[in-house]
Amino acid sequence: MATKGFNAFEMAQRQFDKVADLLELDQGTRDLLRDAQREYQFLIPVRMDDGHVQVFKGFRVQHNDARGPSKGGIRFHPQETVDTVRALAMWMTWKCAVVDIPLGGGKGGVICDPHHLSMREQEQICRGWIRQIARNIGELSDVPAPDVMTTPQHMIWMLDEYEAMHGHSHHPGLITGKPVGMGGSLGRTEATGYGVVYTLREALKTLGMSPDGTSASVQGFGNVAQYAIQLYTKIGGKVIAVSCWDQADQTSYTFRRASGIDFQELMGITDKFGSIDKTKAKGIGFELLPGDAWLEQEVDILIPAAIENQIRGDNAGKIAARVRVVAEGANGPTTPEADEILKQKTIFVIPDFLANAGGVTCSYFEQVQSNMNYYWERDEVLSKLDQKMTSAFHAVHDVSHRQKLIMRDAAYVVAINRVARACRDRGWV
Numbered sequence: 166m167a168t169k170g171f172n173a174f175e176m177a178q179r180q181f182d183k184v185a186d187l188l189e190l191d192q193g194t195r196d197l198l199r200d201a202q203r204e205y206q207f208l209i210p211v212r213m214d215d216g217h218v219q220v221f222k223g224f225r226v227q228h229n230d231a232r233g234p235s236k237g238g239i240r241f242h243p244q245e246t247v248d249t250v251r252a253l254a255m256w257m258t259w260k261c262a263v264v265d266i267p268l269g270g271g272k273g274g275v276i277c278d279p280h281h282l283s284m285r286e287q288e289q290i291c292r293g294w295i296r297q298i299a300r301n302i303g304e305l306s307d308v309p310a311p312d313v314m315t316t317p318q319h320m321i322w323m324l325d326e327y328e329a330m331h332g333h334s335h336h337p338g339l340i341t342g343k344p345v346g347m348g349g350s351l352g353r354t355e356a357t358g359y360g361v362v363y364t365l366r367e368a369l370k371t372l373g374m375s376p377d378g379t380s381a382s383v384q385g386f387g388n389v390a391q392y393a394i395q396l397y398t399k400i401g402g403k404v405i406a407v408s409c410w411d412q413a414d415q416t417s418y419t420f421r422r423a424s425g426i427d428f429q430e431l432m433g434i435t436d437k438f439g440s441i442d443k444t445k446a447k448g449i450g451f452e453l454l455p456g457d458a459w460l461e462q463e464v465d466i467l468i469p470a471a472i473e474n475q476i477r478g479d480n481a482g483k484i485a486a487r488v489r490v491v492a493e494g495a496n497g498p499t500t501p502e503a504d505e506i507l508k509q510k511t512i513f514v515i516p517d518f519l520a521n522a523g524g525v526t527c528s529y530f531e532q533v534q535s536n537m538n539y540y541w542e543r544d545e546v547l548s549k550l551d552q553k554m555t556s557a558f559h560a561v562h563d564v565s566h567r568q569k570l571i572m573r574d575a576a577y578v579v580a581i582n583r584v585a586r587a588c589r590d591r592g593w594v
């Protein structure tokens with residue numbers, strides 16, 4: 166989605182260029198990797214509940230598939246733009262490469278606001294999206310998944326439409342994030358948030374800190390934030406502040422309670438979009454602060470897990486001296502200007518495409534299970550996930566240590582090297 170004056174794709178390209186220079190990549194490889202291999206933009210006409218036809222704009226971008234089928238979510242958002250989708254597709258390529266799963270990068274979206282759409286209207290958008298893009302996706306070419314404001318229900322409508330178009334044959338590997346029991350994987354719901362905490366746990370180890378007794382402030386209380394908070398609390402941490410969007414007031418608020426949040430209690434007063442009820446929160450002892458206050462808390466760890474462009478040159482200076490780690494649950498929450506400030510503050514950043522790679526890793530597990538038609542137990546999924554995230558963290562940390570790079574640059578070095586090698590091996594460059 167777009168934030169005023171900010172272009173996520175330009176930022177993704179700037180990040181890429183910096184590492185391409187560092188790796189001394191040849192011009193052909195640069196030209197291939199700093200843009201998307203394929204892009205689709207299309208219109209989805211939907212007959213709305215009141216009888217009129219509304220036309221929605223849809224996107225699918227396949228950034229690079231040298232290492233395997235493109236993989237990436239579909240976002241429903243009123244401010245979605247093709248540049249945001251391009252940036253996210255590129256980040257997916259690096260994300261799959263950094264955790265070393267055999268997939269490329271893709272992303273999709275529809276400009277729409279599910280807050281103002283009935284379930285029937287949303288189903289029509291899902292089916293329309295598939296009808297427009299079906300010939301360009303598939304279990305061997307491009308595998309979509311849920312993302313911001315899309316759910317397992319949306320995925321199963323999409324799968325059903327695809328299968329209906331293909332003679333009702335079954336293609337469970339087409340799409341991931343399906344409901345459990347309908348081709349979904351156990352552990353997928355919690356995978357991204359848990360993955361953030363697996364990497365956070367390893368980061369704390371390298372800093373000689375134990376999670377016990379640490380505190381955190383989190384932006385967002387949706388899928389990623391909720392499970393990150395659940396696991397972080399389980400391993401001994403305390404979350405004292407959470408910020409989220411308030412649909413009625415069209416602004417965000419930070420909810421703070423010095424004694425820490427009780428995950429179940431907060432879940433009980435949160436809607437399906439991850440918005441916390443203000444009145445009920447005050448009733449259980451939360452202070453209500455401005456949306457940006459989550460960033461200024463006296464904590465050890467910050468977890469941005471909402472949207473992009475949240476830690477910037479203009480506000481990174483407000484981060485408390487006590488903060489040691491930023492674990493990026495969201496995609497693109499930190500700008501390059503803010504990265505410089507975090508570096509000066511010697512804050513250890515676990516970059517987005519490493520920290521939040523748990524989702525795509527588990528999606529990959531789901532795809533493997535769907536293609537085999539044999540499903541694993543939750544513990545097996547989560548322990549495989551922990552292994553993948555832990556070894557990805559250490560591969561990046563080793564490069565960061567050896568080449569004296571910040572973790573984001575080190576993660577790019579690992580990922581871009583792997584993708585460039587695949588392009589070379591295929592004879593593309």
Ligand code: NAD
Nearest residue numbers: 314357385386387388389409410417439471495496521524
């Ligand atoms: P979600 O829709 O479930 O939750 C988003 C949360 O962010 C909600 O609590 C919402 O209130 C909050 N929010 C929105 N705007 C805000 C603002 N301006 N200030 C404060 N809070 C705000 O989304 P999600 O699935 O949790 O995804 C969050 C981020 O993580 C996104 O950047 C997404 O691309 C990224 N991500 C998600 C996954 C996944 O598996 N869900 C995987 C990788 C990355």
